[in-house]
Amino acid sequence: MLFNSYQFLIFFPVVTILYFVLPHRFRWGMLLVASCAFYMAFIPIYILILFVTIAIDYAAGLFIAGSTGRRRRWYLVASIVATCLVLAVFKYLGFFSGSLAAIAHALGLHYPAKVLNIVLPLGLSFHTFQGLSYVIEVYRGRQKPERHPGIFAVYVMFYPQLVAGPIERPQNLLHQFREAHTFDLARISDGLKLMLWGFFKKVVIADRLAIFVGEVYGAPENHSGLGLGLATVFFAIQIFCDFSGYSDIAIGAAQVMGFKLMTNFNRPYHAASISEFWKRWHISLSTWFRDYLYIPLGGNRVPRWRWQFNLFITFLVSGLWHGANWTFVIWGAIHGFYLIFSIWSQGARERVARVTGLERHRRVRTVVGVITVFVLVCFAWIFFRAENLGQALYIVQHLFVGWQATPGYVGATLAKMGVTGIDLVALGLAVGFMEFVHLRQRNREERHLFAGSRTPVRWVVWYGLVLAIVVMGVFSNNQFIYFQF
């Protein structure tokens, strides 16, 4: 079920009302049933895959907690392998097989690629990682094993974050299912506001931009360098509004029922360095890789070359996590390279700042940093959005081709992308307002949106958001980008 669907408009209030009407001891059961219904709205049979991973992780948690020494480690490895096997079969088998076939072909060998004609189960990477974090935390002794199979199942399947996160840690979420949440209107109101904000970002900004991005990335050869560049910038805004919008709706929906999910985005395009960007973008995944891959590899407490290798591997795997396509691998590699380069160039950059006098102007330096990071991130998004590597390389090669300094060129380029004057007005207003909110919320999380403002101001904002969603929204039931992962 999509958050931006009419079914969800019914589903959400029904589930929420039932949650508060039912006695606490029945709530987990209701949430489990609701989460199953939510997931089964896509492809019902895939619920079985979810049950398999839940069963593996549940059993692994108990076995690990009940054993010691090497046996304990073996249980951990077995559960990780089993869980990853599910992921490998459904997500990566075709990719690896196709890549092997391509390598074999290049070497003049015959190796037929295995084609698995199945649709990727929605959110597979998300709930798999949430399950893995539980097993690892139990192994590390930071989390007691959950003995109640129902509550463990709800932990993995909790509908607000089931298909696209935030990827929670058991320490943060599991215990919340045992707490009796009361009906607190202030909290509910905050949750609903956050959902409203998420819907605004999704249907007013992301889904409108998706039309123009799709137009260009669907046939890049029909567009000039300016069109390709604009579409890439549009995609940068689209993916942020799409994914952070989803996260806001998820966090808000959970908050309405009294659950506190972790923050997933913190104004990432305001980052003045790549490392800062990754502390602000998809935080639940970045911290997952930090805790369960980067640090176990040794983190930065190793020789310098090994530290950089660890960073690169982490980003390479992160790219692969996003999708079974070389475009994602390269996207991850680009970010890994950015980080390594930023380490190498730190001294040089400091010297440049000293020589140019930027050192004394912190604000200017921050602005230069923000713009640089945005451009670098946009460049990487080309690989993320492109259908295949060939298309991505075509776009990169043609980014500066066909530019004209003639009057009307920008207008003609936008028109070719399908952007009308009214689209520009709508997007200008919406993105402008979002940036205003970001600047205003500088030191606060988005879940406390306009919390300090006076009531009339807040009400004008909420009414404005509702009207903007109704009037300026795109209602074509566009799926969230991250559902495919």
Add this chain to the structure above:
Amino acid sequence: MKRPFAYVALFVVLLTVICSALDYAVTAGLRRSEMPLYAEWNAIVSGEAGAEVLIQGSSRTWVGFSPAIIGDRLGLSCYNLGMDGYPLDMELARYRLYRKYAQKPKIIVQALDTYSLNRRDDLYQNNQFLPYLNEDAIREGVEPYDYFAWYDYSLPLVRYRGSFELVCKGVGEFFGIRHYTNEKDRGYQGQARGWSDEFERWAKEHPHGVEQKYLQSVVDDLDSFLAECSRDGIIVVLVYPPEYSEARDMVNNREEIFTIYRRLAAKYQLEFLDYSYDAMANDTAYFYNSQHLNKLGSELFSARFADSLAGLLALKGDSAAGRP
């Protein structure tokens, strides 16, 4: 938070008031607009479309029949209700709306096409219906398309969801900030265009011609409409305006459809004027594509049709007076 439910109720009530006010402004603005999509609907609901001779049909009608020429020739007021892109079902819905706001016409010219008895899969230019969803005739007309849901009819502003441009235009019209002009004359607009290669391309794609579907339910609707006109004492003339001859010959089941038209004409003792074999049909100078007359063609055709209609009316007058 003190009195939380009062707070929520106040928020919802205020939201409803704001949405209703905006809905009202947009609807009122569009209902007085001269924008091409709304001008004819507005002429109908304001009663301005009321005429003695009413011409109904599809896009072939609004570009093909000049009310000025026909009205002058007959000495009667005339209006063209031709509706872009729709077959009979929506044409009849438009007529029902017309009847709500205007006196019954003396004469209805019902223009026909080979696709008149079919139904579209989509609700073409669905924005045109938004300001009139409270009209029963429109509601009944659009309901079979399953496009609008209960909330479009019941909740304020929801029908305009995603229509930012339309909302801006409606509000602009309401406050008199923007104004549009209607270039149609009593529903007609001659198209000063030459022959395009549209037909040649289409003919290449369909070397064996096409089968034009028709629905018995629409045939029944036409039958009921003719019966209603007969009861109301309205003279109905069925007309098949000229279409380019090569296109005419590419509808494989054309005779089957024409048999239905002829049967209904005979049943209600109506004239069925078929111009599909008129000499005009062989000359692309009169068309801008295979189905639509251009300005030159429509003016020539309107004059010819007006003469025929005048003759028919004279004949009817004579027979009513008992003259041979």
